[in-house]
Amino acid sequence: MAATIEELLTRCVAACCPGASGVTGPRRLSGGASQETWSFDIVHPDGNVGAILRRAPPGYGAAPTRAAGLNAEAALMQLAHGAGVPSPEVLHVLRPQDELGTGFMMRRVEGETIPRKILRDGQFADARPKLARQCGDILARIHGLPQPELPELRRMSPETEIAQLDQEYRGFDRPRPVFELALRWLRDHDPGPSAEMTLVHGDFRHGNLIIGPDGVRAVLDWELAHTGDPMEDLGWICVNSWRFGEIDQPVGGFGSREDLFAGYEAAGRRVEPARVHFWEVMGTLRWGIMCCGMMQRFRLGPDHSLERAMIGRRSSETEIDLLRLLAPRGGAHAG
CATH class of the missing domain: 3.30.200 (Phosphorylase Kinase; domain 1)
Structure with missing residues (x-):
């Protein structure tokens, strides 16, 4: 047995x-x-x-x-x-x-990972105003980890990421005009490889942070780590899908880009806002394509769970987010 x-x-x-x-x-x-x-x-x-x-x-x-x-x-x-x-x-x-x-x-690290509790429960009221700056500080330290000590990781550039997203999207054989627009925008605004290639966590966001009343206690889920543009992590945490309804707080629904950037720069690193915006668009499209993949698995198998279908329908939300980023009302940068 x-x-x-x-x-x-x-x-x-x-x-x-x-x-x-x-x-x-x-x-x-x-x-x-x-x-x-x-x-x-x-x-x-x-x-x-x-x-x-x-x-x-x-x-x-x-x-x-x-x-x-x-x-x-x-x-x-x-x-x-x-x-x-x-x-x-x-x-x-x-x-x-x-x-x-x-x-x-x-x-085991004690704390909370459920975003809606972190953003609304009273026990986190004192922590919320500090979280964006803490995240900036933590990301700076992640990006500063010595390259010679890293395990073997994929090396990614904007060009390779765009090509991967395009391939995944075409594989669904279900045209979506907003995704086409986003892919064209990304190609037209590709900033090229970063002058500094660092460790990139790859999934630094709500759900992968353990948070207590004192703030961030641990960073989880390093499975998508790679080497690349450090601004990718700053853009990813600003994706609207990770704000959980608090859309006026760009960083995880709890803080501002200014606080995120201040924490990053106070730790001795430099922010490139235009590259962060590029990666926020990229991240929004990536999540939309991932949602499409969930719907594909629900429709064609092997996973016909309700959870897959619920995540799959969120691709329409990312289309709205992409339009706000690429064609904001009045021409202003969307939050």
Whole structure:
């Protein structure tokens, strides 16, 4: 009979926590279709340790082409944590003998990731005005991580990103005039490769930040990390889809671009607003195309879940966002 997840974790924790006698309360958290996330406590005589397992289950195939892979993700998190970036501490990278697949264990960080709670609940009222500047500071530190210490990552430029989006969009064979407009605008306004290529987190936004009453406590989900234009991360967090209804607060629904940029520059890095705007357009189109992909999977299979359909219909929202960015009323830059 195959060992249970609790039995496998019990055997595994000895490698990362000497003296541990087992685990308690393993439960699977909601997550993507390709990876699993488990929460559990490591039982130890010096006090239990809250932990998270992030893994691709045994037998799962290769990671999606845009993903850096879980081993690279663990290496990036170890590097970030060691440099003082708020990132969970990696306790153990899984080995074949652990029989848990590919992935890693990390220390659990308490806090909230649900955007609507962060943007509305009273316990975060004092934190909200500080979050945009904190995000700028954290991104500056991510972009400053030493290149020689990075794992092998994809190198991306605006040109390659546009080509990838165009290929994905054409694959749906469902023309959308606003997406055509956005692709043409991106080609016409391609700023070229950045003068400085840095680590790019690739998915720095609401849902991937653990936030407490004191502010940002941890950055999660480094799986889309690559090297490229650092302004990409600043543009991505400003995409309207991550504001969750608070459209007048461009940075995650909680702050201004000015505060984001101030935090970034106070940490010793330079903002290029025109490039940030380019990447905000790119990010908005990317999310729209990702939504179309969700709808395609719902319509054609293999995933006919209501969640896929609900995300898929949000492609129409990104069309409105793109029009606000590219053809704002009165000619002014849209928020």
